[in-house]
Amino acid sequence: MFEQKFDFYSPLNLKAYNLDQIMRYQLDVLGKLDPFTRKHSENVANLCCRICEYLRCKSSFTVHCTIGGYLHDIGKLFIPPEILNKPDKLTPEEYEVIKTHTTLGYDMCMKDPHLRPYALFALDHHEALNGSGYPNGITKKDIPYGAQIVRVADEYDALVTKRQYTTHINISETLKDLIKDAQPDPRFIALDQLNTHEKEGKMTFYGTMILEGLIAMIWAAAAMGLYNSGSTAGATAAGGEVAKGLLGPVGGIIAILGVIVLPITSGDTALRSCRLMIADYIHYDQRKKKNRVILTICMFVPVIAILVFAKLNAEGFNILWRYFAWSNQTIAVFAFAAITVYLMAKKGSAKWVFLVPLVPGSFYMFVISSFILSAKIGFGLSMNVAYIIAAILTAVYAVGVYMLGRKYAAKHTEE
Numbered sequence: 001m002f003e004q005k006f007d008f009y010s011p012l013n014l015k016a017y018n019l020d021q022i023m024r025y026q027l028d029v030l031g032k033l034d035p036f037t038r039k040h041s042e043n044v045a046n047l048c049c050r051i052c053e054y055l056r057c058k059s060s061f062t063v064h065c066t067i068g069g070y071l072h073d074i075g076k077l078f079i080p081p082e083i084l085n086k087p088d089k090l091t092p093e094e095y096e097v098i099k100t101h102t103t104l105g106y107d108m109c110m111k112d113p114h115l116r117p118y119a120l121f122a123l124d125h126h127e128a129l130n131g132s133g134y135p136n137g138i139t140k141k142d143i144p145y146g147a148q149i150v151r152v153a154d155e156y157d158a159l160v161t162k163r164q165y166t167t168h169i170n171i172s173e174t175l176k177d178l179i180k181d182a183q184p185d186p187r188f189i190a191l192d193q194l195n196t197h198e199k200e201g202k203m204t205f206y207g208t209m210i211l212e213g214l215i216a217m218i219w220a221a222a223a224m225g226l227y228n229s230g231s232t233a234g235a236t237a238a239g240g241e242v243a244k245g246l247l248g249p250v251g252g253i254i255a256i257l258g259v260i261v262l263p264i265t266s267g268d269t270a271l272r273s274c275r276l277m278i279a280d281y282i283h284y285d286q287r288k289k290k291n292r293v294i295l296t297i298c299m300f301v302p303v304i305a306i307l308v309f310a311k312l313n314a315e316g317f318n319i320l321w322r323y324f325a326w327s328n329q330t331i332a333v334f335a336f337a338a339i340t341v342y343l344m345a346k347k348g349s350a351k352w353v354f355l356v357p358l359v360p361g362s363f364y365m366f367v368i369s370s371f372i373l374s375a376k377i378g379f380g381l382s383m384n385v386a387y388i389i390a391a392i393l394t395a396v397y398a399v400g401v402y403m404l405g406r407k408y409a410a411k412h413t414e415e
Helices: 011-016 021-033 035-054 059-071 074-078 092-099 101-111 116-124 145-160 174-181 186-196 198-228 235-246 248-282 289-312 316-345 355-374 383-411
Strands: none
Touching (some): 059 116, 059 145, 074 101, 092 101, 101 116, 116 145, 248 289, 289 316, 316 383, 355 383
């Protein structure tokens, strides 16, 4: 089975693996600089596909790993040809230059949105399970499962291919031994499957959203009952009155837990997401604990300042909560826009299905716009003026998202 080959350049495979023109151009450049590396990349991609089939990986991960195998040496574009193509054994200094192809390839992939999903293949394919690899010397628990598979394929091809620093050998059990050596910790398997199969995230994410929505409806009903009785309590005091007077001892405890847990989990999610987005934007490696701590400390400084303001100011909590609620719904508007664009480009989807996220997205756009335009914490305009401007912004949003979706669908096809 491992000797079986497939033509990565055949029209069928190009279509199946969604290899776009930008990627093909960059790999063509790689082939011109070093034909051997081009052939080696094809072999590694082929082996990655076969290894994934042998390990019974799911199809989407197999595709991802196969393309990652093809791109793993993309950093050699930046290695001087006189070193890359040297017929004799490399000097220690030249070998250090060769080793930089991992970080150079990672940087290149991170700068190109088409290549970014494969950046860690370029960075980690020379890492060893015992930490003796390069460039970062990470161990098994930190090496992505896909990068482990590429490492196996890369080492096998190096063993059975003539190079200036190896001899041609044929070891029938080599690949199976390497595969056995690359078996990851079970949590890596779970992470990879979760990242490549959205159905496994439905219970977690969809279930959580439904539960949060149910809690919100309970609190909304309780608040309507409270204020209908003539109460003028603020947000914090109203929470206490609902917990004590309307829900009873058990219901009150559950309600208070909900009030405590939801902001904490929302804040945790927001801060983690913010940290990852900042790290991704500035290309700051988050696999090292020290880097995570440094970035977290930098983020907590403004967070602590905001919390101090909320504590010292008499209306601080109410002001903070209103901005939080508004920004929360604003994020939903962007999420609906992204889903709309995705559905417009999704292969085989009905032509009208994009309206499912676009309609509620437009509704939310009107709500958040009219609120911030009329509220005291916003622009303080009259409701009539706020409604007119919000209607215009909503129309711009709907048309803009639709046009963006059409433009994206013309260039991309999502599986």
